[in-house]
Amino acid sequence: MIRVLVADDEPLIRTGIRTILASADDIDVVGEAENGRDAVESARRLSVDVALLDIRMPVLDGLSALAELRRTAPSVRGLILTTFGERGNVLGALSHGGAGFLLKDSAPEELINAVRAAAAGDAYLSPPATRQVVDTFNSGAAAREEGARRRLAVLTEREREVLALLGEGLSNADTGSRLHMSEATVKTYVSRILTKLGCRNRVQAALLARDAGLEPESTT
Incomplete structure (x- = not known):
């Protein structure tokens, strides 16, 4: 039986969640809390x-409660349930060790x-939250690519050829060949490439490539 705690400052919401979970024969709601501090202690x-x-609770908000549980009761899996689906909330839940959103x-x-x-022990994200995470990753990748391309603009064509092979992990001998x-x-x-790009070693240069x-x- 899965033991569940429901934390939300609105009694009606807690009742609705309890009713839904009660329909599952393998889930037992063993407690409720109306603020984050009580949620941590009760859990x-x-x-x-x-x-x-819930994210927005008095005394201690949901993300802070999640972090506290992660620190003091790591066996408890925290799920964020909220009406606020902003990207920052999704990423905040994941960065605080949440099991889902x-x-x-x-x-x-x-x-x-x-x-x-x-x-x-798995993670669960609602479809809207999943899209936000994917969008964030894609936008981050695009920003990294744009920044890397700008840095590589200082290289000559020959230096770019060498760096391209460096990025593939080739040794100096293989690159020369x-x-x-x-x-x-x-x-x-x-x-010369390391100096121009401000990289400390060839690994950093390879990652940049x-x-x-x-x-x-x-x-070619």
Whole structure:
């Protein structure tokens, strides 16, 4: 049986959640709380498996309660359930160790599935939250690529050729063989590239090449 705590400052919401979860024969709501501080204390005292936490609660908000549970009762899996689906809330829940994020307009079966997933050690994000995480990742990747491309603009065409192979993990000898250059010449190019890009080592330069999407095929 999955032991669940429901924390929300609105009694009507708590009652609705309890009713939904009561329809599942493997879930037992063992406690309720109307603020984050009580939620943390009750979750520990009642040895719950999953804590459903509203974000905006008095005394201690849901994200702070989630972090506190993570620190003092790591076995408790925290699920954020809220009407506020802003991207910052989704990422905040995940960064605080949350097991998932659900909006209060989610279907009843989605709530039940989320509790089961959390109890099993999995993460659960409602479709809107998943889209926000994907959008954030994609926008971050685009920003990294743009920044990397700007940094690579200081390189000559030959230096870009060397860096492209560096990004593929080739040694100086292999790079020289591919570009018909001596190993000593490649070493000189690598040193110059590191200086121009402000990289401490070839690994940093290689990562920068990958972020920029620089590939050997573009050098031939």
